[in-house]
Amino acid sequence: MESTTTAVCRLRVNGDLRECAIAPNSTLLEALRYGLGLTGSKQGCDKGDCGACTVVVDGEPVLSCISLALAFEGREITTIEGVSEGGKPHPLQDAFDLTGAAQCGFCTPGILMSAWALLRKNPSPSRDEIAQALSGNLCRCTGYTKIFEAVERAAESLGGAR
Amino acid sequence: MKRRGTPAIPADRMMPAEKRLIPPAWPGGRTAPPNREFRVIGKRNRKVEGLAKVTGRAIYADDIALPRMLHGKLLRSPHAHARIRSIDVSAARALPGVHAILTGRDLPEYFGIIPWTEDEQALCEEKARYVGDAVAAVAAESELIAEEALKRIRVEYETVPAITSIDEALEHPEIKVNEKAKEGNISKHVHLEFGDVEAELEKSDATIEAEYWYEGSTHAPIEPHCAIGDFDATGFLTLYSSTQVAHYLHRDLAKVLGLPTQRIRVIQPVVGGAFGGKSEPFSLEFCAAKLSMLTGRPVKILYTREEVFYAHRGRHPMRLRYRTGIKRDGTLTGVDAKIHIDGGAYSSFGLVTTYYSGQLLTAPYQMKAYRFDSTRVFTNKPCCGPKRGHGSVQPRFAFECQIDKLADAIGMDPIEVRRRNFLGEHTRTVNELRVTSNGFPQCLEAVERASDWKRKFRRMPYGHGVGVAGSMYISGTNYCIYPNEMPQSGVQLKLDRSGRATVFCGASDIGQGSDSVLAYIVAEELGLDIGDIRVVAADTDLTPVDLGSYSSRETFMVGNACLDAARKLRLMVAESLAERWGCRAEDVTLAGGVACSTRAPEKECMSVQSAFQLAEARHGTLGSVGWYQSPKLGGDYRGGTIGASPAYSFTAHVAEVECDPETGRVSVRKIWVAHDCGRALNPVAVEGQMEGSAYMGFAEAIFEEQLFKPEAPGHGAGLHHGPSLLDYRIPTSLDTPELESIIIESVDPEGPYGAKEAGEGPLHPSIPAIANAIYDALGVRCDRLPFDPPRVFRLLRSCDARAQWERARAHVHEAATGAQATAERSPSGTRAR
Amino acid sequence: MLTLPSFEWARPRTVEETLAALSDRPGETLVVAGGTDAVPNLKHRLHEPRLVVHIGGVRELQFVRDAEDGLHLGALVTLAELARHPVVRRDFPSLARAAGLVAGPQLRNMGTLGGNLCLDTRCTYYNQTYFWRSALGYCLKKDGAAAWRRTPRTSRRC
Incomplete structure (x- = not known):
């Protein structure tokens, strides 16, 4: 049943070079969650519809649940676990907590990764740009209002206020 | 030891005759701050688990991996209605890596969340009742092997005609969907009448009779259901599950597995959204547990998104016919409702749903006379159940549209009509619900002002409109689901010399913040920092029983239990300090980490940690228990307790829409939400509930419908239209309107510090407010959900919408200038008297 | 999963x-x-x-080349790159806009032009799980004998 060519692969995740055995039919999400124990990225829809599995690869948010893990050797992968700096929450994470942008929290890591990638490219996004950037991430709890506020608040504290 | 048979108390008689526990009364009641002013309560505090969630450290069920863990998968029926003739698992069993297989015979015991309607099995034994009904389960070394094994299980089905609509269910009692139904396909029938409806309707100057249709919708939490069973060598079962009712799950596990409850531990990890969709036991929990019992290894079952759609328990499709009247002065007269409810294959909470469809409509407006006749039927579709605003969202949609039509008929502003019919506070409804605080008029006023209603209503150009609606909802039910006289919520509080407090409670935090409510209350009463408190929740081994996260009960009931526990400890600490300082206990303040007397705070003061040590030295090890039991409530008639709640929340919405008359596309620009939550223990969390509710109501109004395919060559009726988040569309960040929340605080005498619910009430008015706004914009009445472009387009084509729109404007402007409203001019569907 | x-x-x-x-x-x-x-x-x-x-x-296969004879696009250009590429935006604004309207941001970051053009069938009767398709009785396109149409009255093609 197991795939015939499981390979030892080096994945660069959150700055660490992690070596792990990956089967060709393993998604990046499975490799991260079950192989490397990085359970912060979530699985919500199985097939790229909800965005809960979003991780950032070479600066761009991608859906790890429909990505084949072996294809990511040599790429720079950032997950929610890699966003905190020096053990302190990133201003974006802090803003999400302060504004109540995380309710059940299940979509939150994916949304944070999309927002994190946005702020690195655009430090002072408009409300519309935020909504566009997060349009591939479904949230079922908040109605998005507090998420928008949190991203704006983070942009402000990072010095990118409009 | 197995418990079999139905409970001794007859059906529908939820009220035990015995006298109930009465929670201890505290001097000054429950609403006052312990130290003259609030220091934690009412502040925009962080949630206790917030940072864990935003840093990816929060552990959800699927994040748990136990050593030697196997993976389970369920085989599901491809037929909507089929007898199971035989199941051959031999080929699957022979597959390397497969460790155990279950079929219906292995778990024959029936279960059901309501003890009077236990009509489900973990795996179908005789018959499958919807496409996706589970018939077998496999545990294997990987999900892939388990899937391969499922393909090798041979099930011989004998298909039976499928019943997939309300009318088919009623017309074909001989085709029984669920054999536990007493009569045909009737799941539950309720007929209740209060006052003389016909006599009241006779007094009307205008009556409206109309039929409404709510197509079902589902919760779609982003986290799929997941459970891990772990049966150990001592015969002890631990089950981790993404449930919102750990206590009820605990009981049903014992019943179905034949294990004593004291040998089962249910742990709820962090839950990734539920909305009512995880409020009863599901096949995966029983199967993960049983497979673990057979293999002696932990077994995880994680539903695919498709399976979440089959597990469902979402909002019922309902057909609602209302006849309501109004007098020229705006007074509502009689209300007559006939409701049919499509329940799907099993009962779930259906008994309650059927009552709620009528019982929860009687506030915030005064009703002179009210009658409802509700029938829930079984159909061959995934079972419906409680979704946020259980049972009352559909009738509220219909009724608030009725009010809008009545207001139109007499040419009165619909906000004014709602105001004139205000029920009042500290009163009773026509069906004998006790209402305490009621901030509905303030809610109406707030949305009227914030939305600039007076300048917009019937005054905007064609295609633009505003609409209003109101609602009420319960803050918990006054009885447990199974009859007993024990508290509905319990809290244990541990305090020690370290200065740290731990709160133990069975409450289920599903993102709404019940863990945080516990911490805020303890922090307020004992003068601690929120970070000095640990909350241990929803672990049946460690925490006293709380019934779980349903019917908007957590803040109110858990909050009251926690307040009780915290005040008991506070008193012990205060007495120790009073003795030391020679003052009265009520002159002791515990706040901000400092204990002091009010008369000489500079001299008579110490850290709360030292105060706890003093108290520990005087009283011994510190701990307390608190509990809550609601007072005996409800009308003295069959079903009179269903809908009775110790407090009700009230909401008003104004929605503004922009519609395209060419395509029928409706864009909701903004929703103003004013909600009376009693007291906001944390305004951020309350706003979050209001915004999330308004969003979900908006989604149901414009986007969502749980549809099933009719019969076609190749398959029977009842196949889900598209069980994925691609085909079942939920709004994205680009679809969702601007949401503005306005908190109204009525301070309820029975709530913890005056708090009431906020999680479900604010969903209700979204749908009718949008429907009424569409009428203001286009002149068409949307009586069927959702208001998607094809439906609105058809409505626009079916009448002279523009003429109706002009008439509605003329009517209100006429009335505003003092002209007599004439019934002849009312729009179609209105019968004038 | x-x-x-x-x-x-x-x-x-x-x-x-x-x-x-x-x-x-x-x-x-x-x-x-x-x-x-x-x-x-x-x-x-x-x-x-x-x-x-x-x-x-x-x-x-990863290139956007502006040449005399027109714009040359490699099959591996992502939809996001296509949507934001200055030359594409200047000379072929409708192409840039179309690429920018496909699905959501993550899918545009991943999805390629070649993949988009060579896309397999998109249909609610086809893009479903094996179980769902088995309950449907399968479609001609995969495992079945009959074709399903989403709008039988208005569309003649699958």
Whole structure:
């Protein structure tokens, strides 16, 4: 049943070079969650519809649940676990907590990764740009209002206020 | 030891005759701050688990991996209605890596969340009742092997005609969907009448009779259901599950597995959204547990998104016919409702749903006379159940549209009509619900002002409109689901010399913040920092029983239990300090980490940690228990307790829409939400509930419908239209309107510090407010959900919408200038008297 | 979660290597670039290849070249790149806009132009799980004998 060519692969995740055995039919999400124990990225829809599995690869948010893990050797992968700096929450994470942008929290890591990638490219996004950037991430709890506020608040504290 | 048979108390008689526990009364009641002013309560505090969630450290069920863990998968029926003739698992069993297989015979015991309607099995034994009904389960070394094994299980089905609509269910009692139904396909029938409806309707100057249709919708939490069973060598079962009712799950596990409850531990990890969709036991929990019992290894079952759609328990499709009247002065007269409810294959909470469809409509407006006749039927579709605003969202949609039509008929502003019919506070409804605080008029006023209603209503150009609606909802039910006289919520509080407090409670935090409510209350009463408190929740081994996260009960009931526990400890600490300082206990303040007397705070003061040590030295090890039991409530008639709640929340919405008359596309620009939550223990969390509710109501109004395919060559009726988040569309960040929340605080005498619910009430008015706004914009009445472009387009084509729109404007402007409203001019569907 | 079937894996670096990999097992091979369509289809068991050829690393196919005879686009240009590329935006604004309107941001970051043009069928009767399709009685396009149409009254084509 197991795939015939499981390979030892080096994945660069959150700055660490992690070596792990990956089967060709393993998604990046499975490799991260079950192989490397990085359970912060979530699985919500199985097939790229909800965005809960979003991780950032070479600066761009991608859906790890429909990505084949072996294809990511040599790429720079950032997950929610890699966003905190020096053990302190990133201003974006802090803003999400302060504004109540995380309710059940299940979509939150994916949304944070999309927002994190946005702020690195655009430090002072408009409300519309935020909504566009997060349009591939479904949230079922908040109605998005507090998420928008949190991203704006983070942009402000990072010095990118409009 | 197995418990079999139905409970001794007859059906529908939820009220035990015995006298109930009465929670201890505290001097000054429950609403006052312990130290003259609030220091934690009412502040925009962080949630206790917030940072864990935003840093990816929060552990959800699927994040748990136990050593030697196997993976389970369920085989599901491809037929909507089929007898199971035989199941051959031999080929699957022979597959390397497969460790155990279950079929219906292995778990024959029936279960059901309501003890009077236990009509489900973990795996179908005789018959499958919807496409996706589970018939077998496999545990294997990987999900892939388990899937391969499922393909090798041979099930011989004998298909039976499928019943997939309300009318088919009623017309074909001989085709029984669920054999536990007493009569045909009737799941539950309720007929209740209060006052003389016909006599009241006779007094009307205008009556409206109309039929409404709510197509079902589902919760779609982003986290799929997941459970891990772990049966150990001592015969002890631990089950981790993404449930919102750990206590009820605990009981049903014992019943179905034949294990004593004291040998089962249910742990709820962090839950990734539920909305009512995880409020009863599901096949995966029983199967993960049983497979673990057979293999002696932990077994995880994680539903695919498709399976979440089959597990469902979402909002019922309902057909609602209302006849309501109004007098020229705006007074509502009689209300007559006939409701049919499509329940799907099993009962779930259906008994309650059927009552709620009528019982929860009687506030915030005064009703002179009210009658409802509700029938829930079984159909061959995934079972419906409680979704946020259980049972009352559909009738509220219909009724608030009725009010809008009545207001139109007499040419009165619909906000004014709602105001004139205000029920009042500290009163009773026509069906004998006790209402305490009621901030509905303030809610109406707030949305009227914030939305600039007076300048917009019937005054905007064609295609633009505003609409209003109101609602009420319960803050918990006054009885447990199974009859007993024990508290509905319990809290244990541990305090020690370290200065740290731990709160133990069975409450289920599903993102709404019940863990945080516990911490805020303890922090307020004992003068601690929120970070000095640990909350241990929803672990049946460690925490006293709380019934779980349903019917908007957590803040109110858990909050009251926690307040009780915290005040008991506070008193012990205060007495120790009073003795030391020679003052009265009520002159002791515990706040901000400092204990002091009010008369000489500079001299008579110490850290709360030292105060706890003093108290520990005087009283011994510190701990307390608190509990809550609601007072005996409800009308003295069959079903009179269903809908009775110790407090009700009230909401008003104004929605503004922009519609395209060419395509029928409706864009909701903004929703103003004013909600009376009693007291906001944390305004951020309350706003979050209001915004999330308004969003979900908006989604149901414009986007969502749980549809099933009719019969076609190749398959029977009842196949889900598209069980994925691609085909079942939920709004994205680009679809969702601007949401503005306005908190109204009525301070309820029975709530913890005056708090009431906020999680479900604010969903209700979204749908009718949008429907009424569409009428203001286009002149068409949307009586069927959702208001998607094809439906609105058809409505626009079916009448002279523009003429109706002009008439509605003329009517209100006429009335505003003092002209007599004439019934002849009312729009179609209105019968004038 | 939905699993992927077992398959072998090749990751060519050049077009030549790609062609060699593809001719190795004709009829049993699936080309994957961004994977936004192919991977869900694998999860749905619409494809069960022996070999998956991942061409994401073929540099030769990653280019946007503005030349005399027009704009040349490599098959591996992502939809996001297409949407934001200054030359595409200037000279072919409708193409940029169309690319920017496909799905959501993550899918546009992953999905390629080649994949988009060579997309397999998109249909609510087809892009479903194996179980759902079995309950449907399967479609002609995969495992079945009859065709399903989403709008039988208005559309003549599947």
